[in-house]
Amino acid sequence: MLMEISREYLRAEMERVGAHPASFPIFEKKADVILLKVFGVISPGANVIKQEMLSLGGDAVVHKNAVDCKVERSDVILMGTKKQYEALLKKLDRANYFGLQEVRKKLKDYLEKKKPDHVESPWGRRITFERTRLMGIINVTPDSFFAGSRKEDLKQALQAASDMIENGADILDIGGLSTRPGSEPVGEEEELKRVVPAVKAIRQEFPQIPISVDTYRAKVAKEALDAGADIINDISGLQFDENLVKVVAEYKAPLVLMHIKGTPKDMQKNPHYDDVVREIAEYFCERMEFAVSSGVRPESIILDPGIGFGKNYEHNLEILSRLKEFKSFKKPLLIGASRKTFIGKALGDLPPEERLEGTLAVTALCALSGVDIVRVHDVKENRRVLDIVEAVKCRGRS
The missing domain is CATH 3.20.20.20 (Dihydropteroate synthase-like)
Structure with a gap:
C-alpha cells in the first residue's frame, strides 16, 4: 500500500515511523516545495537563477524567450525547498552581476522575516x-x-x-x-x-x-x-x-x-x-x-x-x-x-x-x-x- 500524507501531519507520521526526533526539522525542511515569484529579473540573471536551481535539485520557470535574451526581462517562478533556497543564497553571494544581488536580498528577506505574533x-x-x-x-x-x-x-x-x-x-x-x-x-x-x-x-x-x-x-x-x-x-x-x-x-x-x-x-x-x-x-x-x-x-x-x-x-x-x-x-x-x-x-x-x-x-x-x-x-x-x-x-x- 502507498498513500500520500498531508503536510500538516508529517511530524505525527514521522513519530509513527519511529524516526529520531532530532531529524524532524531536517525532514520538514525537505518536505515543502515553496513557490516564489520574483518580478522583472533581467534575462541573463533569470537564466543564471534557473541553472543554479536545477543544479540544486529545484527548478525555475522563466519566459520562453529569456534563454536567448529576446526579452529584456523575465519574471521568475522559483520552485524549491527552504534548504534549496538557502543553498541558492550561498551561490548568489558572489554573483555581483545581472541584478542578482537584488534577487538575493529579496530571497534572504523572505526567508528570514517572520510575521509578528x-x-x-x-x-x-x-x-x-x-x-x-x-x-x-x-x-x-x-x-x-x-x-x-x-x-x-x-x-x-x-x-x-x-x-x-x-x-x-x-x-x-x-x-x-x-x-x-x-x-x-x-x-x-x-x-x-x-x-x-x-x-x-x-x-x-x-x-x-x-x-x-x-x-x-x-x-x-x-x-x-x-x-x-x-x-x-x-x-x-x-x-x-x-x-x-x-x-x-x-x-x-x-x-x-x-x-x-x-x-x-x-x-x-x-x-x-x-x-x-x-x-x-x-x-x-x-x-x-x-x-x-x-x-x-x-x-x-x-x-x-x-x-x-x-x-x-x-x-x-x-x-x-x-x-x-x-x-x-x-x-x-x-x-x-x-x-x-x-x-x-x-x-x-x-x-x-x-x-x-x-x-x-x-x-x-x-x-x-x-x-x-x-x-x-x-x-x-x-x-x-x-x-x-x-x-x-x-x-x-x-
Missing part, C-alpha cells in the same frame, strides 16, 4: 495571532449597506458590544462613516459625533476589549485614540488624509492598511486590473514604505486586500483563492467579506440579509488559509465556525 495598542492591550481573530462590526451610522449592523444611538452600540463580547469577539470595529459603493462621505464633525462617544462608552463599560476605529480622517483617529481606541482601520491606505499617518506614528498605534481603487463613491464603476494580485501587492509595498518612512512601526501594520473596494466579482474570488500569496509579506492579514455583494452574486443574487451562510463559508476558508483577522457582522455564528476550524487544525499540530 502580536500587535500592541498604545494602551498596552495585545492582540495575538496564534489563531484567527474575530472582529465584530459596529456601525454607528444610519446608512451602512447591511441594516442589521446599524446602531444609531449609544444604547444600541453598547448592547451590540456586549452581545459581541459575550459571543466571542476578539476585537470591536467601530465606524461612523459608511463606505458602501456609491456613498458620499458625511462631514468630519458628524463622524466625530458618532464615533468618539461610542468609543468612550464601550471603553468605560468593557475596559479590556481591543477597539478598532474604521476611519481615514486624522482628527477622528486622534480623538478616538484619546478616548481609548487601540487600532486605526483605514480603508484608504493613508491616501485620503495626509495627516493620518502622523497621528498613527505619534500614538504608535496598530494600523490596518487596506487596498482600494478609487473612492467609495466611484470604486465600483468598472474596476479593471491587468493582474489583480500583483497590483494589490505593489500597492502594499508602496504604502508600507510610505507608512514606515513616516514613523509607523513596521511591526504594527496589518494588511487588508480590500474585498469589494474597487473589485468586481471575479477579482474578489481570485483574492480569496490566493490568500497565501498575500501572507508572503509576513504581516498580519485581515479580510472583511461579511455579507458583501460578491457573496450574494455567488448565491444567486441574494440581498445582504440572506448572505450569512455564504459569509460563514468565506470565514472557514480564511481560517484554513491562515488569515489573522476576519471582520464580520454576525459574531456568534462566525465564532462557531472558527472554533470548529481551529479544532480541526489543532489535530495536525497535536
